[in-house]
Amino acid sequence: MKLYYSPGACSLSPHIALREAGLPVTLEKVDLIAGRTESGADYAAVNPKGYVPALQFDDGTVLTEGAVIARYIADLAPAADLAPKPGSFERFKLEEVMNFIGSELHKAYTPLFLPDTTEDGKVAARTRVARKLAYIEALLADGRSHLLGEHFTVADGYLFTIVNWSDSRGVPLDAFPKLRAFMARIGARVGVQEAMRAEGLLQ
Secondary structure, X not given: OEEEEOOOOXXXXXXXXXXXXXXXXXXXXXXOOOOEEOOOOEHHHHOOOOOOOEEEOOXXXXXXXXXXXXXXXXXXXXXXXXXXXXXXXXXXXXXXXXHHHHHHHHHHHHHHHOOOOOHHXXXXXXXXXXXXXXHHHHHHOOOOOEOOEOXXXXXXXXXXXXXXXXXXXXXXXXXXXXXHHHHHHHHOOHHHHHHHHHOOOOO
């Protein structure tokens, strides 16, 4: 398998899943502005959507959308226990939180990456992000160490990936101590550090 990624982008989430699952993968960095991969290939030929991630299989088929790829990886390596059993109620709880991260939290950060967002627009976006983070803080308030309880799942890797943008986008986490502790916990995992190091995000 080959994972097309951009350092620190949402492609970090399936990259973390791959490391946690112990699955072999090659990496190919994508210049999203130029639309070229580091080997010089036209990325649109791999993923016409133009964004990362994309997971390419040995037969040339491609799977896109980071949250979907992460869940696929979890099912590909069931022994790694990165997701509850398909069809179980717990699996739907995973789907619930993954959907929230993708459709609410992830998208709330988007204006903070766009060069044409006004300063007022950035203030509004940070306010929206903070409201979404407050929900996560409340979820963690019962003392759980991970989103679904005491066990790491692909949802934790996805949340870590998105919230990791906060410092660079001017979103302080001071009001969210449970979330800050979560970020430290997840960031200390070997699989997470391996993925970040491979992307040049850690020394």
